[in-house]
Amino acid sequence: MYESEQGLNYAIEIKTLLNYVIENLYSYWASWIIRLDHQLACIRSSDQWIDVQQLDETVEWCTLGMLRQLYTLKEHGIKSKVEAGYYGITIIPQLKKPP
Template sequence: MGKLYTNSSDFNRKYHFYNSEKLSFGDFYFNFNPVTWWMLKNNGINILGPDPKDFEFDIQPQQLVSYVLKNMNAYWANRIKTAENSINDLVAMPTNQIDYEIEWTVLGLLRQFFTLKEYDIVSKLDAGEYGLTQIPYEWHSIIEEAMNIRKGIKASIFRSDWERIDKTIRFSKYLITHCNKMIEKNLT
C-alpha cells in the first residue's frame, strides 16, 4: 500500500468493510472520520507492508479538534437536551439501561475532553481517570459511577436512579460548556 486516501469522487463508491464481526460490501462506512485517521496515523500497527506512520495522508490536530467539538455540540448536546426533557421516562427504564446511558455519556464525553486537551485518543476508563485529575471535585461521583459501571461493579454511589440521571445531565452540560470555553480561549 503506497497511498491511503479517499478523493471526494470516491465518496459514493461501494467497497468492502469490516464492522461488528461482519465483512460487508456497500456504501461508505460511517466511521471513516478524523478520529479514525488520527488513530491509524498515530497508533496503527504494522502487520504487513509499510508502517502506518509512513502512509501518505495528512491529519492535523486541528482537524481532529474540529471534528470532536462538532460532534460534542451536535450529537452530544442534542442527546443531553433530549434526556433533560424526558428525565421521568429515563428514570422508569430498567437499571441496566440507565447504567449503559450513564457510562456511554459520561465516559464518552470525557474521551472527547481528553482529545480536545491532549490531541490524542484514550479508552473510556483512561478518560475517566484523566477526568478525575482535571475536572472539579463536584463531578467526581458521577465519573466514578460511570467507571464502576464500565468495570462491572454493580453497587451504586448514588441513592436513586433519578439522582444519577440528574447528575449525568448536569455534568454533561458542564463539560460541553467547559470544552467550548477551553477551545475558544485557545483560539484567542
C-alpha cells in the same frame, strides 16, 4: 498500552481533529443530552417506572464518551473510554459532600 492494543500509524492535523471533536459535541452529544432530558421529563410527568440500570449505563456511556472529547481537546490525543475515565478523575475536581 494494554497488551491487546495495537498502535495505529496515521497522521491528522490537530486543527482538523479539534474541529471534528467540537462539531461532534455540538451535534452528536448535544442531541444525546436533549433526548435524555426529554425522556426524563416524560417519565416524571407520567409517573412511569425508570429502569435504573439502563439509566446508569447510559450516564456512564455518555460521561466516558464526553471525557474522551475533553481529553482530545485539552491534550490533543485520543484515548479509550476507560482511559478517558481515569483522565477525568485526575483533572476534574472532587465535589465535597455537604456537612
